[in-house]
Amino acid sequence: MESTPKILLIYTGGTIGMVRDYPSGTLRAFDFKNLLQQIPELRQLECDIHSVAFANPLDSSNMDLQHWRQLARLIAEHYGRFDGFVVLHGSDTMSYTASALSFMLEDLAKPVILTGSQLPIGDLRTDAKENLITTIQLAALQDKDGPVIREVCLYFEYKLYRGNRTLKVNTEHFEAFASPNYPELAVSGVHLNVHRDRLWKSQRKGGLKVHTELENRIGVLKLFPGMHPDWVCPVLENQQLRGLVLETFGAGNAPTAAWLLEALEAAVKRGMHIVNVTQCAGGSVLMGRYETSSGLRDIPLIDGRDITTEAALAKLMYLLGAGVAPRSFKTIFETSLRGELTEN
Template sequence: MEKKTNILLIYTGGTIGMVKDYQSGALKAFNFEKLMENIPELNQLDCSVTSVSFEAPIDSSNMDTSHWVSMATLIERHYNEYHGFVVLHGSDTMSYTGSALSYMLEHLSKPVIFTGSQLPIGDLRTDAKENLITSIQLAALRENNEAVIQEVCLYFEYKLYRANRTTKINAEHFEAFASLNYPSLVTSGVHLNVNHAFLFRKKKSEKLKVHKRMDNNVAILKLFPGLNQAVLQSVLNTPSLKALVLETYGAGNAPTEDWLINDLKEAIAQGLHIVNVTQCSGGSVLMGQYETSQQLQKLQVINGKDITTEAAITKLMFLLGSDVSHQRFKTIFETSLRGEMG
């Protein structure tokens, strides 16, 4: 007989963990030790749930690389004790954290599912209970004595997505996230419909390897009509800058102004890694398709293909922290490591 599935719930902060003080109307942090008491529905789940909280829960707007390391370390520490992990996180930067953790947790063979909510758990119309309960169910899904989900995911409003494919698209709707370049992995209806063909599977039976060095000497520059040379140079000349995500137009297009091309060329010659990512919500960079991207291609700008900005910036932090050689950097970035790009 298969033993009961153990799930670790990690609360980092965010709206989902807030309850309303009905006397003052203020929101305060939820006591997760009283989880079963506050959400009795969890007792119906056929798994054991243990919770651990950050000592000081944080708003996800304050999330940084040190918090990602804390999460990765918690998962590493408890990896052999639990069958799956659910991380409760504020929705604002959840796609960044989910993307970062996907790189940091190499050879993952268990689910790490991020979720949160738009309304606090104690609110009358909250989306928190459904998101939390289904995330735990998904983390506990097993077939042939192994986890169905073996990657870092994000669950919100009846859909499970690969975390490094997501973007937050709405601050008010319950459907806060989208994965425009990759299908959802599971749809939650009367049944949980698993899209098995799109699940990520590691190629080797290697043990979990946790990477804890993330180099944040990176930046994002979004192109816009009227961008001037002074602004571009102020970004390119940022002290210690090692990599730049350049959000271009459409399929990877940029102005053909001589000063723009020359400044980018010089920055690359001095060792800056520049990644071409489209600022469109969906679609892919196709460098060389138009004259306005041919020059970027000639400069050997890294092709971001259909990667999200969130997955691109965290991938740069990860690769820079992993001491990838300058010669191999472009090739490795353009290779899908955790299913983050097509």
């Protein structure tokens, strides 16, 4: 007889961990120690649920590298005892955390699924209960080879996504997240439909490797019509900046002004790694397709293809922290490591 899957719930903070005190209207922390008493529906799931919480739960806007390291270490510490992990997280930076964890947790053979909610768990119209229940159910899915899901994911409003493909698209609707360039991994309706052919399948074999060295001397530069050299050039000339995500127009296009191309080229020659990412929510960079991107290709910038800004930042932090050699950095970045890029 197969053993009951064991799931570890990790509460970092966020709306999903709050309940409203209706007489006063204030929010207070949810008691995860009595989870089954407060959400009896969880008893119908065939899994053993345990929970742990950050000592000081935080609003996700305060999420930082130290918290990502704490999460990765918690998962590593309990990795041998649990079959799946559910991370409860505020929605504002959830896609950033999901992207970062996907790179920090190499050779992951178990599910790590982030979820949250738009409304507190005790509200009448809350989305928290469904998100929590279904995420735990997905994390507990097993077949004869072990866990069905073996990657970092994000679940929100009936859909499971690859975490490093997501971005937050709405502050008011329950459908707060989207994955424009990769289809959902599972859909929860009358039936729970998992698209197994879309799940990430690591080509490596071996135990979990946790990477906690991250380099945050990086930045984002969003192009816009009429930008002035007086503020753009100092960014590109910053000697401490090791990486940059350049958000360009359309399919990776930029102004052909000589001052901009010269500043970008000088930064790359000096050793800055610059990734060309489209400002559009969906679609891909196609450097060289138009004259306005040929100069960027010739510099050359790193081709971000269809990676999100969130994943590009996390990947820069990870590769720079890992000390990847400059001569191979561009090639490795342009290679899909955790399913964050569509392969050509």
